[in-house]
Structure formats: C-alpha cells, structure tokens
Amino acid sequence: MARRRLVYEGKAKILYEGPEPGTLIQHFKDDATAFNAEKRDVIEGKGVLNNRISEHIMSGLNSIGVPTHFIKRLNMREQLVRACEIIPLEVVVRNVAAGSLSKRLGIEEGTALPRPIIEFYYKDDKLGDPMVTEEHILAFNWASQQDVDDIIALALRVNDFLAGMMLGVGIRLVDFKIECGRIYEGDFQRIVVADEISPDSCRLWDLRTGRKLDKDVFRRDLGSLTDAYAEVASRLGIMPRGGSGKTGPQLVH
Incomplete structure (x- = not known):
C-alpha cells in the first residue's frame, strides 16, 4: 500500500x-x-x-x-x-450563556440568551485564539465583507438545523464552533462549512437534567x-x- x-x-x-x-x-x-x-x-x-x-x-x-x-x-x-482554503477564524454561535461568555460578562451559566450571538476568534494557537471583531477581520483581510456575510448566514442556518436535531433527542444546544473555507469552482467561489461538528466543538446538555454531553466532561473532569x-x-x-x-x-x- x-x-x-x-x-x-x-x-x-x-x-x-x-x-x-x-x-x-x-x-x-x-x-x-x-x-x-x-x-x-x-x-x-x-x-x-x-x-x-x-x-x-x-x-x-x-x-x-x-x-x-x-x-x-x-x-x-x-x-x-x-x-x-480555510478562513483563519473560529465562528462561535451561542444560544445559552456558558464558558468564556459567562466569565467575561458575569452572566450565570445556563441563562438563555435573547437571540443567537455570533463571535469570531482568530485561529492562532500561540496567541490563544483571541476574540476579534468584524473590523479586525476586514482590516487584516482575513475575509471580505461578502465572506463575513456568507459566514454569518451559514452559521445561523447550522444553528437552526443543529438545535432542532438535538432538541428532537432531548439535548439542549448551548453553543458550537465551526470553521469555514473557500472552494473555487472556475471563477466562482463559495463558502462552505469545514472541519467537523461534533461534541468536541459543541456544548450539549441533557434537556431534562442539564448533564453535560460534550468536551466539558474532559475540561472539568466530570467522568467518562x-x-x-x-x-x-x-x-x-x-x-x-x-x-x-x-x-x-x-x-x-
């Protein structure tokens, strides 16, 4: 082989x-x-x-x-x-306060947010993947305004689909992270969801008990x-x- x-x-x-x-x-x-x-x-x-x-x-x-x-x-x-071509951004969609959002803003973990909140983080392990704004993205040419608009639209569609999928099996979609990439087909470019969507990149809580079914189990030593x-x-x-x-x-x- x-x-x-x-x-x-x-x-x-x-x-x-x-x-x-x-x-x-x-x-x-x-x-x-x-x-x-x-x-x-x-x-x-x-x-x-x-x-x-x-x-x-x-x-x-x-x-x-x-x-x-x-x-x-x-x-x-x-x-x-x-x-x-991976866009160097992590795109986080939050439906419920948890993790760094709770720490930054002092919102109690588990508080439902008034609407889905989208955050961007610059992909750089050495810098600790810092949170950035659209202004940073455009100024440093990590993505164009059209790219950003497409990414936001994709992220919200993923959120609607994933939240419904999980709700149907008794799981609350707290938040998730996606990465996006550019695929070129001749002169045409489109933005696609790349990387993975799994419990490694989502916060998933049991709807009834609140038990964590995601990587927080590893982060917080909560079991297997x-x-x-x-x-x-x-x-x-x-x-x-x-x-x-x-x-x-x-x-x-």
Whole structure:
C-alpha cells in the first residue's frame, strides 16, 4: 500500500492527500485537548465517535442545502472531504450563556440568551485564539465583507438545523464552533462549512437534567468522555445504547 502524503496534523485530526485532485482524507484521532492544549490525554474511541457524529450532522446539512466540505465517510476514523482554503477564524454561535461568555460578562451559566450571538476568534494557537471583531477581520483581510456575510448566514442556518436535531433527542444546544473555507469552482467561489461538528466543538446538555454531553466532561473532569459522546451518538441513532465507540462492530452503519 502506498504511503499517504500528510498535508496537515492538528490537535484532533490529520489531513492526508485524497485519492482525487481537490480532495483530502480527514482522520480523527483519539487525542483530547483543552485550555489551548495545556490539558491533554488520549481517550480510546473518541475519534471513532466524532467521525460518526460529524458525518451524521454534515450529511444532514448537505441534504438541506447548507454547503459543507464533507463528501462521505470512508471507514471508522476517516472521511473524504473537499479541499478548501480555510478562513483563519473560529465562528462561535451561542444560544445559552456558558464558558468564556459567562466569565467575561458575569452572566450565570445556563441563562438563555435573547437571540443567537455570533463571535469570531482568530485561529492562532500561540496567541490563544483571541476574540476579534468584524473590523479586525476586514482590516487584516482575513475575509471580505461578502465572506463575513456568507459566514454569518451559514452559521445561523447550522444553528437552526443543529438545535432542532438535538432538541428532537432531548439535548439542549448551548453553543458550537465551526470553521469555514473557500472552494473555487472556475471563477466562482463559495463558502462552505469545514472541519467537523461534533461534541468536541459543541456544548450539549441533557434537556431534562442539564448533564453535560460534550468536551466539558474532559475540561472539568466530570467522568467518562466516551460515555458522554456515546450517549449523543445513541440518541441520534448512530450507535445502539450501551456502546462506547471503542469497538467498531457496535456502531450502526
């Protein structure tokens, strides 16, 4: 088997050159990091669960006309995705006060916000991914005004879809992070949702009990991260109840 060419390795994923021009293979690792990688561990099965959950969400977005880089899942840990020019911004949509928003503004965690709030963070690990405004984005040419408008529209559509999906299985979508990229098709450019959407990049709380089903379990030492992610997968119908993501045959195809 020919050795695959590594394109990029991040904290949670590896990108390899894809089988066709304009494609990449996205591999989900078991690495878990928090607090800008100050806290880290390897948690068996996490990558499998994130791959399957992200596949489920991205496929759903594609089906309703929200453009993403996702093409198909290849195996338990890998997806085939479109290569795109990543815009160096993390886009956070908040529905409920939690995390840094509660700390910055002194709003009690769990307070419903009057409307979805969109925040931008500049992607730079050395700087700790600082929060930035639209003025920064435009002044430093990270994205054009049209790009920003498209990103906001995409983020709100993802929020509507994801909030409804999670509400249907008894989960409250507190907030989530997406990344966006540019895909060029001849002279035409479009913005797509890239990276992943999984419990690694969302805050998900049980609607009835408030139990956390996301990476805050790892950040705050609240128990088994794979159990929390497996609960999300089970409710979404991706995996039967009682599965952990550690063994492939438990997952529903």
